[in-house]
Amino acid sequence: xxxxxxxxxxxxxxxxxxxxxxxxxxxxxxxxxxxxxxxxxxxxxxxxxxxxxxxxxxxxxxxxxxxxxxxxxxxxxxxxxxxxxxxxxxxxxxxxxxxxxxxxxxxxxxxxxxxxxxxxxxxxxxxxxxxxxxxxxxxxxxxxxxxxxxxxxxxxxxxxxxxxxxxxxxxxxxxxxxxxxxxxxxxxxxxxxxxxxxxxxxxxxxxxxxxxxxxxxxxxxxxxxxxxxxxxxxxxxxxxxxxxxxxxxxxxxxxxxxxxxxxxxxxxxxxxxxxxxxxxxxxxxxxxxxxxxxxxxxxxxxxxxxxxxxxxxxxxxxxxxxxxxxxxxxxxxxxxxxxxxxxxxxxxxxxxxxxxxxxxxxxxxxxxxxxxxxxxxxxxxxxxxxxxxxxxxxxxxxxxxxxxxxxxxxxxxxxxxxxxxxxxxxxxxxxxxxxxxxxxxxxxxxxxxxxxxxxxxxxxxxxxxxxxxxxxxxxxxxxxxxxxxxxxxxxxxxxxxxxxxxxxxxxxxxxxxxxxxxxxxxxxxxxxxxxxxxxxxxxxxxxxxxxxxxxxxxxxxxxxxxxxxxxxxxxxxxxxxxxxxxxxxxxxxxxxxxxxxxxxxxxxxxxxxxxxxxxx
Amino acid sequence: xxxxxxxxxxxxxxxxxxxxxxxxxxxxxxxxxxxxxxxxxxxxxxxxxxxxxxxxxxxxxxxxxxxxxxxxxxxxxxxxxxxxxxxxxxxxxxxxxxxxxxxxxxxxxxxxxxxxxxxxxxxxxxxxxxxxxxxxxxxxxxxxxxxxxxxxxxxxxxxxxxxxxxxxxxxxxxxxxxxxxxxxxxxxxxxxxxxxxxxxxxxxxxxxxxxxxxxxxxxxxxxxxxxxxxxxxxxxxxxxxxxxxxxxxxxxxxxxxxxxxxx
Numbered sequence: 002x003x004x005x006x007x008x009x010x011x012x013x014x015x016x017x018x019x020x021x022x023x024x025x026x027x028x029x030x031x032x033x034x035x036x037x038x039x040x041x042x043x044x045x046x047x048x049x050x051x052x053x054x055x056x057x058x059x060x061x062x063x064x065x066x067x068x069x070x071x072x073x074x075x076x077x078x079x080x081x082x083x084x085x086x087x088x089x090x091x092x093x094x095x096x097x098x099x100x101x102x103x104x105x106x107x108x109x110x111x112x113x114x115x116x117x118x119x120x121x122x123x124x125x126x127x128x129x130x131x132x133x134x135x136x137x138x139x140x141x142x143x144x145x146x147x148x149x150x151x152x153x154x155x156x157x158x159x160x161x162x163x164x165x166x167x168x169x170x171x172x173x174x175x176x177x178x179x180x181x182x183x184x185x186x187x188x189x190x191x192x193x194x195x196x197x198x199x200x201x202x203x204x205x206x207x208x209x210x211x212x213x214x215x216x217x218x219x220x221x222x223x224x225x226x227x228x229x230x231x232x233x234x235x236x237x238x239x240x241x242x243x244x245x246x247x248x249x250x251x252x253x254x255x256x257x258x259x260x261x262x263x264x265x266x267x268x269x270x271x272x273x274x275x276x277x278x279x280x281x282x283x284x285x286x287x288x289x290x291x292x293x294x295x296x297x298x299x300x301x302x303x304x305x306x307x308x309x310x311x312x313x314x315x316x317x318x319x320x321x322x323x324x325x326x327x328x329x330x331x332x333x334x335x336x337x338x339x340x341x342x343x344x345x346x347x348x349x350x351x352x353x354x355x356x357x358x359x360x361x362x363x364x365x366x367x368x369x370x371x372x373x374x375x376x377x378x379x380x381x382x383x384x385x386x387x388x389x390x391x392x393x394x395x396x397x398x399x400x401x402x403x404x405x406x407x408x409x410x411x412x413x414x415x416x417x418x419x420x421x422x423x424x425x426x427x428x429x430x431x432x433x434x435x436x437x438x439x440x441x442x443x444x445x446x447x448x449x450x451x452x453x454x455x456x457x458x459x460x461x462x463x464x465x466x467x468x469x470x471x472x473x474x475x476x477x478x479x480x481x482x483x484x485x486x487x488x489x490x491x492x493x494x495x496x497x498x499x500x501x502x503x504x505x506x507x508x509x510x511x512x513x514x515x516x517x518x519x520x521x522x523x524x525x526x527x528x529x530x531x532x533x534x535x536x537x538x539x540x541x542x543x544x545x546x547x548x549x550x551x552x553x554x555x556x557x558x559x560x561x562x563x564x565x566x567x568x569x570x571x572x573x574x575x576x577x578x579x580x581x582x583x584x585x586x587x588x589x590x591x592x593x594x595x596x597x598x599x600x601x602x603x604x605x606x607x608x609x610x611x612x613x614x615x616x617x
Numbered sequence: 618x619x620x621x622x623x624x625x626x627x628x629x630x631x632x633x634x635x636x637x638x639x640x641x642x643x644x645x646x647x648x649x650x651x652x653x654x655x656x657x658x659x660x661x662x663x664x665x666x667x668x669x670x671x672x673x674x675x676x677x678x679x680x681x682x683x684x685x686x687x688x689x690x691x692x693x694x695x696x697x698x699x700x701x702x703x704x705x706x707x708x709x710x711x712x713x714x715x716x717x718x719x720x721x722x723x724x725x726x727x728x729x730x731x732x733x734x735x736x737x738x739x740x741x742x743x744x745x746x747x748x749x750x751x752x753x754x755x756x757x758x759x760x761x762x763x764x765x766x767x768x769x770x771x772x773x774x775x776x777x778x779x780x781x782x783x784x785x786x787x788x789x790x791x792x793x794x795x796x797x798x799x800x801x802x803x804x805x806x807x808x809x810x811x812x813x814x815x816x817x818x819x820x821x822x823x824x825x826x827x828x829x830x831x832x833x834x835x836x837x838x839x840x841x842x843x844x845x846x847x848x849x850x851x852x853x854x855x856x857x858x859x860x861x862x863x864x865x866x867x868x869x870x871x872x873x874x875x876x877x878x879x880x
Contacts, residue, residue: 291683293637293684294658389678392662
């Protein structure tokens with residue numbers, strides 16, 4: 002394996018697609034900023050090889066030149082650099098164990114000295130300027146922060162909330178987090194960091210922004226940086242820059258997908274239109290003013306993304322339910338309507354029970370899984386919802402990134418709070434009317450004893466399939482004519498032994514992520530993978546009708562696994578009505594169809610009504 | 618009450634307003650659930666129904682975050698009482714009440730009453746610290762006045778704490794005194810164009826509370842509920858609901874009306 006032959010004192014390799022003659026100065030600057038960034042993120046990175054892949058990255062033969070430069074030297078051979086290719090894509094298949102169980106022993110050699118030298122050298126003028134700016138800001142904020150009683154009070158009020166924010170960003174434990182996520186504005190202002198406070202990280206984020214702007218100034222887009230242990234992925238969306246630094250060995254595309262979820266979650270709280278408007282008006286606006294208090298929601302999202310395969314599959318998991326019960330619940334929702342109600346969603350144990358949509362909406366478009374994920378995350382991240390009824394504006398970014406819906410959220414079974422009703426209206430003033438719908442739904446559910454029936458519903462065990470070697474699977478059917486324009490769903494049994502501990506669950510998910518990345522590889526997509534791992538055997542299969550990931554005991558034979566999959570598919574077909582929401586019902590609530598349709602005029606008005614204009 | 622309270626239309630509306638992190642949700646939680654818990658930032662607004670005698674009082678707990686500012690006036694529409702909440706350890710939170718939140722109350726009832734409430738009193742006041750969820754510890758206003766001899770803080774950022782004698786735990790520097798709150802109350806009345814002599818007196822409408830220990834919390838809500846009763850009675854006599862409910866009745870059609878009157 003190429004990546005294993007790293008030598009001591011090896012400098013970073015930067016793959017850059019500019020012509021060699023031009024690439025010398027940029028490479029130097031990039032190397033400098035990388036050192037700076039690297040020094041913060043991964044102290045041993047200087048000795049390791051790093052690669053930068055940019056938007057115009059070419060697929061070249063895997064003729065890899067290695068640039069051996071001593072740590073203290075700044076110049077990087079431009080010709081060699083230009084010949085570097087993005088290595089991961091050309092790598093030969095390696096066993097997953099190597100990928101995942103790779104030894105992670107940092108070699109803290111002279112890392113700090115190198116960074117010092119970098120600081121003093123004048124090669125990256127822009128970076129230095131950026132850093133100086135960041136430092137100034139840091140101080141400014143620091144002074145304020147020390148004396149702000151609001152902060153002190155905050156610390157006392159919610160220790161859990163502070164713990165991540167309070168982390169020492171210079172500590173090793175901070176560096177060792179599996180996945181860091183940063184959000185910053187184009188002006189380099191920190192907006193969000195998953196671990197550690199944004200203030201403490203402002204210089205790091207400044208360097209990130211410097212990297213982005215530098216590559217941008219050459220009419221290029223920075224996409225990722227690879228080092229031995231970390232993958233750094235960049236995503237620029239409008240005035241926001243999102244950066245992920247991961248040691249999870251996920252593919253670049255998967256990480257970028259996760260950053261996109263973070264972006265969507267921010268959009269769902271503020272709308273794309275208002276974010277653009279704010280930054281058009283004031284380039285260095287501190288978006289944290291508007292996002293203050295929402296960090297928990299972003300934290301929750303990132304934890305879900307790590308632990309819930311729905312995000313990987315971009316599909317929704319619904320709770321298995323006898324189709325008769327699901328139908329009766331849908332009918333209850335269908336009957337409780339009020340003008341401008343567009344979605345009625347019933348959720349139990351954080352899984353979907355049923356969704357009823359407004360007729361015009363369903364003809365127009367369908368609800369995207371990502372929007373449902375954001376809604377589920379919002380509910381999950383807000384324990385305050387457990388009492389009372391919530392009325393809040395929310396944007397569904399994939400439905401319409403510029404407009405708000407008004408969400409009514411209430412639990413139907415207090416104090417247990419497992420069954421949650423979510424009603425979305427386009428009318429800001431409709432709270433009382435929508436709350437009345439809930440009373441109707443509640444009444445009907447009491448009459449039909451629905452709550453106790455829902456309480457009995459639970460996820461299923463893989464043993465119900467009746468295939469002995471099968472340990473777990475994920476099955477996602479594609480749009481086929483009979484569920485056309487439906488929410489994309491997937492089904493999956495509970496993770497059972499040996500995947501009972503969090504570590505083991507994560508290990509299985511990592512295996513699935515690896516299989517997924519191979520299936521969806523942009524350079525060499527695969528249709529069928531039979532992967533023999535150390536402790537299990539996996540088989541992933543994608544057809545025009547479905548995407549299937551299965552996990553078997555390690556001793557299964559290929560023939561056995563294929564028979565098992567045939568059985569499994571037969572079982573799913575038989576249980577289809579129970580496992581999926583088959584025919585989502587509709588209702589009609591709009592006297593004026595334009596009110597609920599995508600980008601309708603009234604929606605637009607809602608956006609402007611929402612008070613953001615008054616802030617500017 | 619034999620009736621199911623849920624089915625009842627609220628008679629009167631009370632709204633909690635105030636900057637982020639002053640403890641609005643905690644105050645309400647202390648009152649309704651009798652305990653203090655770590656809450657997380659409220660999104661939008663949360664609606665609670667409280668039975669008070671024969672009356673149904675709806676309470677809106679709003680988000681203090683700037684993100685949801687646009688919704689504030691909606692929550693306040695037709696309110697009979699507004700609780701303007703600040704944090705006694707944070708001068709800025711009092712300033713925000715006047716700058717950001719007072720204008721939201723333009724949509725409230727013309728006879729709306731206002732309470733100015735300083736929460737987190739347990740951080741600065743030994744008395745509030747000891748109070749454990751009981752009304753017995755409540756002191757009357759004049760007695761508490763004696764404690765407050767600290768100089769007024771005028772700057773937005775405080776001088777270092779003057780290390781007051783602490784009984785237990787940490788005592789923070791108090792940035793907002795009771796007098797500051799009463800002065801704000803006076804300015805609110807002026808903003809509303811109300812005569813001070815015709816309105817409820819400032820010392821009656823300014824509270825210092827602690828959601829953490831329960832200090833003064835019941836007094837706050839119960840005083841307010843008693844004060845809004847005349848408003849309920851007047852409304853009942855007029856037999857006319859607030860504009861919001863009117864609208865809903867027209868829209869909902871006969872079916873909904875029948876339902877709401879059936880119980």
